[in-house]
Amino acid sequence: MSGSKLRSLWAALAGALVALLLISGCGSPAPQDQKPADPVAEVAFEPGAAAGEVNPTAPIKVTVDRGKFDSIALTNADGKQVAGELSKDGRTWQATEALGYGKSYSWSGQAIGEDGLQVPVQGQFSTLQPKKVIRATINPTDNAEVGIAMPISVKFDEPVKDKAAIQRALTMQTSVPVDGSWAWLSDRQVDWRPKEYWPAHTHISVNAKLYGQSYGDGAYGMADLSTDFDIGRSQIVKAAVGTHRLVVMRNGQQVANYAASYGEEYDPGRxxxxxxxxxxxxxxxxxxDNPRYGYHDVRKTWAARFSNHGEFIHENQENAAALGKVNNSHGCINLSAADAKAYYDSALIGDPIEVTGSASSMPPQFDVYDWLLSWDQWTKKSAL
Structure with a gap:
């Protein structure tokens, strides 16, 4: 083969090789282990995942950013779902009921991100376990009609240490403005009393948010309390000991003036x-019964108690000769049978009885002594 033909053959082979290399290098192979893109949706919990000692009344919610929930549930250890509400935009779910003490809860469900990818909703948390759960009661009860001196009273089965916290948990509304204050009468009782008597026909609503409330020393409230009640007409008993009369004032007008006998004036015990x-x-x-003065099982009718020291307004027909003339009872206010019945029928729980002119005064130490304290003394018993 001549030299010129050989050179031509090598040139052709070189060109073909270059073309083959160009063809084989016009693209790059797909990567074999490329990671898929992360979902854009992000789920956040309140309380945080694995949280412990959560107050059961704390806000319990879950939110998703750059997405919305496809399904969502919070369940207790028994598998019961907690009631909750999903926002209109589907991005927030919040519990609408209080949780239990000392319980564990689990999240489940999924969210769909703006990129169409799913994100699981999962996690757990637990609520606090009180050392002690304290029961409370409230008075007056729902729908009661009471007198103008009636206090609102919240009583606890155990002493309360953090009185300020409990007092802040007590709220009330009145149909007309009323000036008053809470006062702690003991470690187990807090009362609200108006500065002056309630205005007649006032409607009162009270809420005590005690569940989940710390009482101090690891004790918590058992349940919330509430009551709605009404003050009735204004009725005041004017019991001036020296007059031997008992006067009833209703809505500012005298409606009765009964012959009465009060306690023996020369014996402080009576x-x-x-x-x-x-x-x-x-x-x-x-x-x-009064063993000190030697009587037992004495039956009297139409009895209105006004002190846990033992004082009543009641019938004592056997003492008719003294009524309106002599004070000779053992501390009660005696009336005739007819007058005692008339007064009894007119009285409401919470009506004030104003005793004046006696040789002694009642110390503020028995169950109901709200009105035995001056306003200054009363307000000093507030924890706030």
């Missing part, structure tokens, strides 16, 4: 003591 009291209880029949 005085009807001075003070502002209120009707605490009404019983058509009351069995009375």
């Amino acid at each position: 005085n009807t003591p001075n003070g502002i009291f209120m009707v605490m209880q009404k019983n058509p029949v009351e069995i009375m």
